[in-house]
Every structure is written in structure tokens, then in C-alpha cells.
Amino acid sequence: MGLCKQNTYSFCGGVVPRLTDARKELRRTQIAEAAVRCFGRNGLERTSIADITAESGLSAGSIYAHYRNKADLVRAAAREVLARRADVLGEYAASDAPPGPDGLLARLIAAIDPAEARVGVQTWGEATTDPAIRDIVVDMADRMRAMLHDCVTAWLVKVEHHEPAEARERAAPIAHRVMALYQAELLYTALRSPTEETAS
Numbered sequence: 775m776g777l778c779k780q781n782t783y784s785f786c787g788g789v790v791p792r793l794t795d796a797r798k799e800l801r802r803t804q805i806a807e808a809a810v811r812c813f814g815r816n817g818l819e820r821t822s823i824a825d826i827t828a829e830s831g832l833s834a835g836s837i838y839a840h841y842r843n844k845a846d847l848v849r850a851a852a853r854e855v856l857a858r859r860a861d862v863l864g865e866y867a868a869s870d871a872p873p874g875p876d877g878l879l880a881r882l883i884a885a886i887d888p889a890e891a892r893v894g895v896q897t898w899g900e901a902t903t904d905p906a907i908r909d910i911v912v913d914m915a916d917r918m919r920a921m922l923h924d925c926v927t928a929w930l931v932k933v934e935h936h937e938p939a940e941a942r943e944r945a946a947p948i949a950h951r952v953m954a955l956y957q958a959e960l961l962y963t964a965l966r967s968p969t970e971e972t973a974s
Contacts, residue, residue, distance in 0.1 A: 801832075801836070801840060803854065805832065805840055806851050809821070809826050809847045810851045810890060817896055818896045848910060851893060852893075852894075852910050856917060856918060858885075859918060862882075862885060863922065866878060867925045867928040870932065872928045872933065874933065878922070878926070883956065891960045891961075891964040892964045894960050918953065919949060926945035926948045926949045
């Protein structure tokens with residue numbers, strides 16, 4: 775052990791460099807994205823760790839080093855999708871003239887990926903019987919609703935010139951409706967056949 779440097783660890787008689795935090799995060803993202811593709815293609819129930827291993831090009835050991843089980847992967851996949859929405863919504867809220875509710879909804883709908891929509895709807899279905907998945911879905915929905923609330927509040931303040939306190943109060947039911955319509959569109963997209971997707 776005295777020969778091993780601080781940034782390495784012994785592995786099967788050899789020495790393997792430790793993954794840096796940045797590389798760990800990149801690897802976790804690579805696995806989560808592979809999981810989204812597999813879940814979208816095969817469904818949550820029928821996707822195995824072996825499928826995700828093949829899709830990601832990594833070993834099962836590497837996947838288990840980052841995620842304990844499939845529920846962890848579902849959580850990561852949901853967060854990956856939400857992170858992309860968070861980037862977009864954050865830009866809208868920070869702009870000088872944020873879009874109104876109709877514009878916000880239109881942009882969200884335009885950004886829907888059919889594979890992600892299928893994963894989202896499957897995750898909602900699993901949430902009805904699996905408490906761990908339900909917690910993920912409730913958490914993700916709450917975060918998404920909070921981001922929409924911030925966007926609508928910013929629009930009411932910057933464009934409609936409401937006072938911030940009044941804007942936050944008025945934004946709540948509007949954000950709720952935008953969320954409901956967005957979820958309906960996700961469901962519609964998830965149920966479309968691949969033929970319909972290529973035709974549109």
C-alpha cells in the first residue's frame with residue numbers, strides 16, 4: 775500500500791486511477807441518459823441492468839458503482855429530464871420580457887422529446903404501486919410546478935407590472951393550469967406511435 779499514491783486505489787493486484795468528481799458526474803449522466811433511452815424503448819418493467827449496460831457501453835460494475843438499483847436509475851433519469859427543463863425555465867424567468875403563460879406552454883411543448891415523454895408516463899404509472907417511485911414523481915412535479923410559478927411570477931412583474939407579492943399569489947393558479955396542460959401534452963406525445971412522430 776505504501777507504493778500507492780493518494781489519488782489511486784488498488785484493484786485486482788493493479789493500480790487504477792480514482793475518478794475525479796467531474797468524471798464521476800459525467801459517468802452518472804452517461805448512465806442516466808442510457809437508462810432514459812432504454813426506458814423509453816422497452817419500458818421501466820422490461821428494462822434490465824444488462825440493457826442499460828449494453829446501451830451505455832459500461833460494465834455492470836460501473837453502473838452499480840454509481841446507482842444502487844433501478845429505482846435509483848429512475849430517479850436519476852427523472853432528474854436528468856427535469857434539469858433540462860430547469861435550464862430552459864430559468865432562462866425564461868431571467869429574461870427582460872418573460873413569455874406569458876401561452877408562450878411558456880408552447881415552448882415547453884415544443885421541447886418535449888417523445889422518448890422522455892414515454893419515460894415520464896411510465897414513471898407516473900409505476901408511482902401508483904411503488905412508494906419509492908411515487909416519492910420521486912411527487913418531488914419532480916413539485917419542483918417543476920415551482921419553476922413554472924417563478925416564470926409566471928416574473929411575467930406578471932416584468933410584463934404585466936404587478937407588485938411582486940400580488941404577482942406571486944396570482945401566479946399560483948396560472949402555473950397549476952400550465953403544468954396540467956403540459957402533463958396532458960406529455961401523455962398525448964407518449965401515446966403517439968413512432969409512425970405519427972416521424973410524420974409530424
